[in-house]
Amino acid sequence: MRRGPDYLAHAVLALGGAIFVLPIWVAFAGATQSAGAIARGDLSLLPRLSGLRAFVAVLGFGPAASGGTPIGHMLLVSFGMAMAIALGKIAISALSAYAIVFFRFPGRRIAFWMILITLMLPVEVRIIPTYAVMADFHLINTFTGLTMPLIASATATLLFRQVFIAIPDEMVEAAKLDGAGPIRFFFDMVLPVSAANLAALFVILFVYGWNQYLWPLLAVTNGNLETIVLGIARMITTDQLTAWNLVMAATIWAILPPVAVVLLMQRWFVRGLTEADK
Amino acid sequence: MERRTLFAGWVLPAFLVAPQLAITILFFLFPAWQAFRESVRAANAFGLNTSFVGLENFAVLLGSAAYRATVLRTLIYCAAVAALAMAGGLVLAVFADREIRGRAIYRALLILPYAIAPAIASVIFTFLLQPEIGLLTHPLKLLGIDWNYALNGGQAFALVILIGAWKQVAYNFIFYLAGLQSIPRALIEAAALDGARGFTRFRTIVWPLLTPTTFFLIVVNVVYAAFDTFSLIFALTGGGPGTATETLVVKVYRDGVINLDLGGSAAQSVILMALIVGLTAIQFRFVGRRVTT
Numbered sequence: 177m178r179r180g181p182d183y184l185a186h187a188v189l190a191l192g193g194a195i196f197v198l199p200i201w202v203a204f205a206g207a208t209q210s211a212g213a214i215a216r217g218d219l220s221l222l223p224r225l226s227g228l229r230a231f232v233a234v235l236g237f238g239p240a241a242s243g244g245t246p247i248g249h250m251l252l253v254s255f256g257m258a259m260a261i262a263l264g265k266i267a268i269s270a271l272s273a274y275a276i277v278f279f280r281f282p283g284r285r286i287a288f289w290m291i292l293i294t295l296m297l298p299v300e301v302r303i304i305p306t307y308a309v310m311a312d313f314h315l316i317n318t319f320t321g322l323t324m325p326l327i328a329s330a331t332a333t334l335l336f337r338q339v340f341i342a343i344p345d346e347m348v349e350a351a352k353l354d355g356a357g358p359i360r361f362f363f364d365m366v367l368p369v370s371a372a373n374l375a376a377l378f379v380i381l382f383v384y385g386w387n388q389y390l391w392p393l394l395a396v397t398n399g400n401l402e403t404i405v406l407g408i409a410r411m412i413t414t415d416q417l418t419a420w421n422l423v424m425a426a427t428i429w430a431i432l433p434p435v436a437v438v439l440l441m442q443r444w445f446v447r448g449l450t451e452a453d454k
Numbered sequence: 455m456e457r458r459t460l461f462a463g464w465v466l467p468a469f470l471v472a473p474q475l476a477i478t479i480l481f482f483l484f485p486a487w488q489a490f491r492e493s494v495r496a497a498n499a500f501g502l503n504t505s506f507v508g509l510e511n512f513a514v515l516l517g518s519a520a521y522r523a524t525v526l527r528t529l530i531y532c533a534a535v536a537a538l539a540m541a542g543g544l545v546l547a548v549f550a551d552r553e554i555r556g557r558a559i560y561r562a563l564l565i566l567p568y569a570i571a572p573a574i575a576s577v578i579f580t581f582l583l584q585p586e587i588g589l590l591t592h593p594l595k596l597l598g599i600d601w602n603y604a605l606n607g608g609q610a611f612a613l614v615i616l617i618g619a620w621k622q623v624a625y626n627f628i629f630y631l632a633g634l635q636s637i638p639r640a641l642i643e644a645a646a647l648d649g650a651r652g653f654t655r656f657r658t659i660v661w662p663l664l665t666p667t668t669f670f671l672i673v674v675n676v677v678y679a680a681f682d683t684f685s686l687i688f689a690l691t692g693g694g695p696g697t698a699t700e701t702l703v704v705k706v707y708r709d710g711v712i713n714l715d716l717g718g719s720a721a722q723s724v725i726l727m728a729l730i731v732g733l734t735a736i737q738f739r740f741v742g743r744r745v746t747t
Contacts, residue, residue, distance in 0.1 A: 192542070192563075272473070296727065296730045305485035309484060390688075406573075409577060423581070
């Protein structure tokens with residue numbers, strides 16, 4: 177039925193792709209130019225090969241707005257935060273969903289509803305009281321304080337609940353006949369059959385953790401725990417003095433890990449996202 | 455739906471739910487309760503202690519023209535971001551669903567912005583549109599547009615809408631593409647045999663079948679625009695110039711953290727919680743329908 181290439185589809189998709197990729201390309205090209213040329217409004221869209229060094233140099237650069245903490249250090253903090261949030265959420269959500277699906281215990285319904293309610297309480301709406309709790313526990317400016325309040329996740333618990341409910345009863349019965357207890361069943365059967373969901377969830381939660389802005393802005397006032405997203409946002413506050421080539425080099429570093437995780441795990445991620453939110 | 459076969463005992467499951475419950479109570483429920491408590495209290499004249507004032511904070515808030523303006527601004531912002539991002543995602547998904555060469559590459563490019571932090575998106579757009587050095591600033595000036603979002607509130611508002619939509623198109627694209635792929639090909643081919651072509655086929659067959667996806671995405675996009683855009687707005691403009699880009703969540707932060715009006719900020723938090731409870735309830739209705747079909 178098709179006659180020749182579908183030019184209209186190519187045109188629309190190429191235009192869409194350009195709108196999303198060009199800004200990132202400009203950031204990449206900008207990183208390789210001299211700060212002076214950018215300040216003059218003299219930006220070339222072709223990257224300067226000799227300017228590629230900026231990507232290495234920026235790792236050791238410590239912006240004054242973040243108390244001189246080097247960009248490389250911020251990347252490590254962000255990586256630690258993203259991993260702690262992703263793995264922490266997966267761990268506590270998988271365990272609580274397992275308890276809620278495979279056991280009948282007093283308060284089970286209440287526990288489920290309490291977890292569900294966290295869906296309705298994003299950080300943005302409980303800024304001050306959450307900060308007050310953190311201050312009471314002396315968790316401001318600690319890695320625990322940076323990650324812990326972001327670890328509870330109703331979305332992950334709901335997804336695991338759906339996956340666990342779908343595990344056939346015959347599998348549980350067979351395991352019981354073999355004398356497997358709930359802990360062995362969890363590690364030998366439940367985790368392996370949920371592997372694809374775990375991978376998908378990891379992508380979504382890693383991106384979520386890496387991209388946090390508001391909570392680190394409140395929970396950290398000390399350069400040692402500065403995240404890369406916050407550090408870069410702070411660099412652009414004093415417009416005239418901004419070293420734009422360095423900001424853009426840091427920006428490319430900041431988008432690389434989440435973009436790599438999404439692209440490399442694209443198949444699981446897309447499936448996981450459409451399933452997780454349903 | 456419930457399982458038939460279970461494990462016995464309640465000590466182990468209690469241990470298993472304990473970590474998540476502890477974090478939920480400590481960092482979610484307790485702070486939410488605190489927000490409720492603060493919202494009905496106010497500091498006395500010396501700011502040393504607080505007393506119960508009932509609904510006064512809410513009355514002050516709803517009576518203030520500034521707050522009502524922020525509510526209206528947030529509504530416009532949500533509508534604009536959701537409309538742009540959903541239309542963009544739908545158009546791209548329709549074409550990416552066709553069998554063309556290189557569609558895997560197109561798809562990869564189109565989901566890319568999902569991975570980029572909103573605050574980082576703002577930094578990239580600042581670089582493109584900064585009033586003095588921005589790459590696009592000069593061409594805009596040639597077109598007769600005196601581009602300076604740091605001074606011009608309308609331009610700043612347009613820019614935060616554009617960046618908000620730019621970030622969210624990828625999400626809508628993924629969901630619309632999944633929706634399109636779940637439509638049986640036989641249905642489309644039958645319509646084609648009946649002579650329905652191009653846009654007619656889309657309007658009469660495809661679009662109605664995408665209705666559940668559309669309703670779901672409306673709720674998700676409104677929640678995104680209302681709550682998740684704090685960092686992109688705050689990193690770009692801080693809510694300014696003036697209050698030109700101050701949405702409700704930006705105002706909570708400005709009033710609570712910067713101006714230290716705790717009672718007022720807590721009352722705003724409570725209103726936002728009520729809003730998100732409503733939106734989640736709507737979402738669950740549609741989710742419920744999705745699961746059963």
